[in-house]
Amino acid sequence: MAEQMPGKPPMLPRVALALAVCSGLIAHAQDAAGDGAWPMAAHDYANTRFSPLDQVNARNVHSLKLAFSFKTGTTRGNEAAPVVVGSTMYVVTPFPDYLYALDLSRPGANVKWRFDPKPKASAQGVACCDTVNRGVAYDGGRIFMNTLDGDTIAVDAASGNEIWRAHLGDITRGETITMAPVVVKGKVLVGNSGGELGVRGWLTALDAATGKIAWRAWSTGPDADVLIGERFKPHYAQDRGKDLGKTTWPPDAWKIGGGNAWGWISYDPKLDLIYYGTGNPGPWNPDQRPGANKWTSGVFARDPASGEAVWYYQWSPHDLHDYDGVNENVLVDLPIGGKTRAVLLHPDRNGYLYVLDRATGEVLSADPFATITTSFGVDLGDGKLRYNPEKTPRAGRVVHDICPASPGAKDWQPSAWSPRTHLLYIPHNNLCQDAGTYETSYIAGTPYVGADVKMKPGPGGNRGEVLAWDPLARKKVWAIDEKFPAWSGALVTAGDVVFYGTMDGWFKAVDARDGKLLWKFKTDSGVIGQPVSYRGPDGRQYIAVLDGVGGWAGGVVSADIDTRDGSAGLGFTNVMKDLPQYTKKGGTLYVFSLP
Amino acid sequence: MRALLVLIGLAVALGGCDREERKLAKLPSAAPSPATGERRGDLQPGQKGSGLEQTTSSRSFDGKNAFELAQGKRLFRWYNCSGCHSMGGGGMGPALMDNRWIYGHEPDDIYRTIMEGRPNGMPSFRGRIPDAQVWQIVGYIRSISGLAPKAAAPGRNDGLAVTRPENERERATPRNAPGSG
Numbered sequence: 001m002a003e004q005m006p007g008k009p010p011m012l013p014r015v016a017l018a019l020a021v022c023s024g025l026i027a028h029a030q031d032a033a034g035d036g037a038w039p040m041a042a043h044d045y046a047n048t049r050f051s052p053l054d055q056v057n058a059r060n061v062h063s064l065k066l067a068f069s070f071k072t073g074t075t076r077g078n079e080a081a082p083v084v085v086g087s088t089m090y091v092v093t094p095f096p097d098y099l100y101a102l103d104l105s106r107p108g109a110n111v112k113w114r115f116d117p118k119p120k121a122s123a124q125g126v127a128c129c130d131t132v133n134r135g136v137a138y139d140g141g142r143i144f145m146n147t148l149d150g151d152t153i154a155v156d157a158a159s160g161n162e163i164w165r166a167h168l169g170d171i172t173r174g175e176t177i178t179m180a181p182v183v184v185k186g187k188v189l190v191g192n193s194g195g196e197l198g199v200r201g202w203l204t205a206l207d208a209a210t211g212k213i214a215w216r217a218w219s220t221g222p223d224a225d226v227l228i229g230e231r232f233k234p235h236y237a238q239d240r241g242k243d244l245g246k247t248t249w250p251p252d253a254w255k256i257g258g259g260n261a262w263g264w265i266s267y268d269p270k271l272d273l274i275y276y277g278t279g280n281p282g283p284w285n286p287d288q289r290p291g292a293n294k295w296t297s298g299v300f301a302r303d304p305a306s307g308e309a310v311w312y313y314q315w316s317p318h319d320l321h322d323y324d325g326v327n328e329n330v331l332v333d334l335p336i337g338g339k340t341r342a343v344l345l346h347p348d349r350n351g352y353l354y355v356l357d358r359a360t361g362e363v364l365s366a367d368p369f370a371t372i373t374t375s376f377g378v379d380l381g382d383g384k385l386r387y388n389p390e391k392t393p394r395a396g397r398v399v400h401d402i403c404p405a406s407p408g409a410k411d412w413q414p415s416a417w418s419p420r421t422h423l424l425y426i427p428h429n430n431l432c433q434d435a436g437t438y439e440t441s442y443i444a445g446t447p448y449v450g451a452d453v454k455m456k457p458g459p460g461g462n463r464g465e466v467l468a469w470d471p472l473a474r475k476k477v478w479a480i481d482e483k484f485p486a487w488s489g490a491l492v493t494a495g496d497v498v499f500y501g502t503m504d505g506w507f508k509a510v511d512a513r514d515g516k517l518l519w520k521f522k523t524d525s526g527v528i529g530q531p532v533s534y535r536g537p538d539g540r541q542y543i544a545v546l547d548g549v550g551g552w553a554g555g556v557v558s559a560d561i562d563t564r565d566g567s568a569g570l571g572f573t574n575v576m577k578d579l580p581q582y583t584k585k586g587g588t589l590y591v592f593s594l595p
Numbered sequence: 596m597r598a599l600l601v602l603i604g605l606a607v608a609l610g611g612c613d614r615e616e617r618k619l620a621k622l623p624s625a626a627p628s629p630a631t632g633e634r635r636g637d638l639q640p641g642q643k644g645s646g647l648e649q650t651t652s653s654r655s656f657d658g659k660n661a662f663e664l665a666q667g668k669r670l671f672r673w674y675n676c677s678g679c680h681s682m683g684g685g686g687m688g689p690a691l692m693d694n695r696w697i698y699g700h701e702p703d704d705i706y707r708t709i710m711e712g713r714p715n716g717m718p719s720f721r722g723r724i725p726d727a728q729v730w731q732i733v734g735y736i737r738s739i740s741g742l743a744p745k746a747a748a749p750g751r752n753d754g755l756a757v758t759r760p761e762n763e764r765e766r767a768t769p770r771n772a773p774g775s776g
Contacts, residue, residue, distance in 0.1 A: 120637050121636065121714045121715050121716070122636040122637040122638045122712075122714065122715070122716050123716065124715050124716040125636075125638060125679065125687055125688060125715065125716015125717055125718065126638065126687065126716060127687065128687060171637060171638065172637060172638055172639065196678075398755055434755060435755070436754050436755040438753075438754060440675070440678075441673070441675070443640045443641050443674065443675050443723075444640060444641055445638050445639065445640045445641070445718055446640045446674070446675035446678055446679070446718065447675050447678025447679060447687070448675075448678070449678055452754040452755040452757065453755070454755055454757050555685075555686065559685060559686070559689075560685070560689065560690060560693075560695075561681075561684050561685045561686065561690060562683065562684040562685060562690035562692050562693050563684070564683075564684060564692060564758055564759070565681050565682045565683050565684025565685075565690075565692060565757065565758040566684075566757035566758060567681050567682050567684065567754075567755065567757035567758065568681035568682070568683075568684025568685050568686050568690070569681065569684070569685070569686040570681075570686055571757075573681075573684055574757060
């Protein structure tokens with residue numbers, strides 16, 4: 001229900017007027033993006049998080065000032081990106097997934113409406129890694145949002161009224177939704193979460209007009225379920241064969257095998273393909289699922305109209321360490337080997353920065369961007385990851401110094417690409433762990449993990465890093481150490497400034513060329529949200545970010561985890577014991593501009 | 596002084612008796628388990644319809660017996676409680692080693708929490724865990740925050756050492772949330 005904000009006249013007449021005036025102007029996702037808007041979490045289909053605005057630049061960013069702020073009324077981790085279209089900003093909160101529309105044309109940006117989807121309270125108990133929501137998508141006058149308890153909802157962007165609601169996830173089986181939907185050619189793409197509860201992963205396309213399911217592609221099981229057919233042409237031999245989503249598992253294990261599509265989706269309109277990664281196989285204990293565990297911890301290219309798979313590549317076959325493959329695939333065109341190639345850049349949890357030909361799924365390069373002990377490299381001949389057998393977990397034995405740790409060299413926190421500097425800006429983790437695995441039983445609706453992990457800082461002692469990566473030179477150009485995992489998204493602008501936030505509560509601007517710190521602002525709570533930039537109705541450039549520490553890394557603050565138990569919060573606690581000394585719970589939107 | 600020592604000795608010996616006592620087959624005691632009401636929330640673990648049919652239900656709480664508490668600890672992992680509460684520090688569910696109790700720390704409160712579930716995500720295990728085992732878990736849960744005698748609380752972890760064992764925990768004087776229980 002949309003709630004009328006107190007002290008304002010009834011909304012109807014104005015909405016009607018707005019509709020009449022604007023109907024010709026209702027913008028579609030991609031068209032809106034070029035115009036100083038920020039219509040989806042990743043800014044554009046290519047997932048660049050590059051803002052073409054350049055009023056704020058490396059020379060003047062030092063004078064950036066707070067323009068206004070807004071309390072979300074929640075205290076769990078705020079991982080969302082604010083979305084801006086026209087003169088309205090849309091902000092979604094963690095559970096209970098409030099959706100706010102803020103009127104940017106008024107000083108202080110007051111609340112136009114608030115939509116409360118009323119998700120089921122029980123959903124909070126089956127969300128593995130805090131009760132986060134990573135953002136909404138705008139398309140054709142509607143906001144599309146997901147709720148923790150498994151609904152996708154279309155909300156009228158002008159009035160805040162619910163248009164349709166599709167119930168997709170079943171919390172009684174441990175299924176939740178935390179990802180930001182993406183709208184492609186009239187279809188709302190949504191994936192589920194629950195890889196720590198034995199939930200079978202899927203990506204679902206809903207008709208944006210009606211909310212009816214157009215197709216669903218499962219990440220495990222027979223080819224028919226995975227939408228693998230005639231058009232499926234994976235580049236490597238190990239991905240060819242019948243029903244691999246079934247045969248690379250012990251009998252029936254694929255039904256509770258994870259592979260959840262809880263990350264990012266990109267889209268190439270020219271090739272007409274969407275790209276998204278699949279999550280870790282379940283349970284974490286690898287002894288319970290001998291086989292390659294297709295199609296988990298990999299990347300699919302699909303036709304958005306039919307959902308048919310076109311190619312697939314597995315980053316971490318038979319994953320051993322909870323290396324989900326869901327990180328962003330940033331679509332760029334690069335001059336490689338004398339010609340321009342349409343590639344995707346993917347910084348994976350397993351620690352490699354992959355460059356793939358996005359038409360075929362061929363790996364062009366894969367280089368470590370973090371400390372890796374779990375593997376020796378990726379064979380560019382057969383595409384296989386070469387595991388280090390010494391770091392393979394075995395039941396009843398503790399394996400030490402597994403790097404990267406389970407959250408990976410980089411978790412969900414999205415990187416940003418600048419077409420001006422040709423660098424990828426990657427906020428990420430520097431963590432290792434000791435782990436012991438044990439046999440676990442599957443009880444629907446409860447965790448299905450079978451591993452105790454104890455995380456610790458990686459080499460150097462800094463638990464996080466923000467780095468700039470040159471995919472042509474295949475190397476790090478600069479890097480900034482951070483005390484805690486760099487768990488926020490990155491934003492880069494045409495003013496050559498990179499923005500990101502830290503868990504100890506600093507929102508920073510650094511020079512895109514050399515990483516020099518240019519400005520910082522102390523936030524009330526740690527920042528794990530996705531910064532965005534937009535042009536306001538007054539023609540000025542704004543930078544916006546949510547604070548509200550939490551997420552998997554920040555549970556010691558947001559979920560009051562007791563730091564005496566290092567195994568708490570799926571093992572993250574051991575390496576975050578000091579976070580409560582640096583920050584507290586919160587939930588505030590900050591918007592900055594030049595004075 | 597002498598008398599005091601004797602008294603202490605006696606107390607230790609008695610405590611020791613409780614610690615070691617092993618009731619092999621429990622007869623239903625006079626006191627029935629507290630009545631549990633509606634399930635609170637939407638979560639019921641396991642497949643629907645494949646649950647246990649409870650025949651007897653007897654209140655068999657024993658918070659001082661090492662065997663009962665050790666069994667409770669084993670079952671806490673067996674039923675995946677540890678998946679949400681870790682080794683007491685919390686995660687998807689709240690910490691159980693601190694002094695904060697949303698729904699009360701008395702054995703009957705904890706029993707109800709497990710059987711009925713709680714609205715913000717604690718599943719209802721009624722029909723999934725035999726009654727006697729629930730009581731063993733109740734005893735163990737109290738030991739997590741030092742509410743069981745040190746002599747009886749578990750002294751080792753089976754998995755990776757990530758927290759001090761229960762018998763080294765100081766008693767965390769419970770602070771129940773208003774209106775809990």
